Amino acid sequence: MTITKKIAQIILLHPDDNILVCVAHIYAGDLVDIDGQNIKVNQDIDVGHKIARRALREGDKIYRYGAPIGSMTQSVAIGEHVHMHNMQSDYIPSHTRTRQNKDRSES
């Protein structure tokens, strides 16, 4: 396959945001440009997923579109995947196919 055009892999949606959104698949080991720094991403990131724009601490509010969309439950380094394993809603908890009850896993 010939890459004819370099597509940006991440975009910043709002200057106040502390996450970036992946718009073209990132492969583990890819270097991405975060505010002028070359940051190595340590895992695959799918389109639509978020990575940290800076180091984030547990309890930090996450901003996307300049608006708060939840809080960190763990600290992460710049460039790390930000998702359900380290972030949660400030309103109603999200469920998945395997986590359908906030207290225990179900199949």
Next chain:
Amino acid sequence: MNSPISFNGYQRQDGRKGIRNVIVVAYLVECAHHVSRKIVSLANNMDVHLIGFPGCYPNQYAYEMMRAVCVHPNVGGALLISLGCESMNRDKLLTEIRASGRPAELLVIQETGGTKATIDAGVTAVARIKAEADKTPRAPMALNELIVGTICGGSDGTSGISANPAVGRCFDFLVAANATCIFEETGELIGCETIMADRAITPELGEEIEACVAKAEHYYRVMGFGSFAPGNADGGLTTLEEKSMGAYSKSGSSPISGLIKPGDIPPAGGLYLLDVVPDGEPRFGFPNISDNAEIIELIACGSHVILFTTGRGSVVGSAISPVIKVCANPETYRRLSEDMDVNAGRILEGEATLDEVGSEILQNVIDVASGNRSVSEELGHQEFILTYKSFEPIGPGCLPVRQIA
């Protein structure tokens, strides 16, 4: 645009105009579903649609929804199929459809002689109703007579960046042309209530909007789940408020003219929010058991066309009003291109701007309103679902436009 946009509509006797001339075959209880489906299948016509309500117990909402969809401007006639013992007020429904000027017939399976006899009678009835509906006069229809609803389904982390704001651009154009646009699902607007209330045309309407989102949050908490599916998480969305912010951008940037409930027809052009979450103490289960239920509620509010944005890749359409599919995610588009009308993923790959995709969506609306089939319509998608709900009428602050007029 230089010349006013217009297309050839169907003139209904109540003054409204439709963009399709669909015959609906409606089962009035699940027990009449099989017979109704057979009739539709034997009619073998893209414009004969199966709709229905499965419940045997009475429900005012379900009755009003059935009435609203049977007299929808895209509907030219109706065949009602009753088992015979269910609670739906079939005689009142038949009378109201006929009073709207449409041909309508009722078959009661217990009185017609059972399954085979009712199927035979139904096929003949559909042909008769269709012949009558085919005589509906045509009339030029302008954008300001069009109602367009929007919904998102199978959202992912791209929906709020590409497809949803592109629909927002299309809505801005439509509202500027005095068309009517409806967005919905207050359970997916949790977190946006304050910024949304600021767009209301009166402070009273703003208060109503904030109250209806608070109602949605309470309802979903009682249900134990937010309006958030596992596929949303697969696609990168982490929280309900993140999904909400993305969904909200479908509304564009026009002022919000009113807050309506299922079955309410917006009184004038403008942007309206549809409150789909039931009133009173939560009962009967989830407010919207699937996207299809919300689509039917948008249609019950008069929507002629539905703009459906998807990131993960929904394939659904709907009975009665065509659904235009706008795909947010370029990877999904490549996998499911035969199910999509518009590839908004091009925005993410730097191949199109939001304005360009917004214009393309608008052109799709005009084409579909002019009679072209949308992709899901051509594929024969005619999903329909109606369940138990309970609503109070909207409050006096919800429709400031009506008070001014």
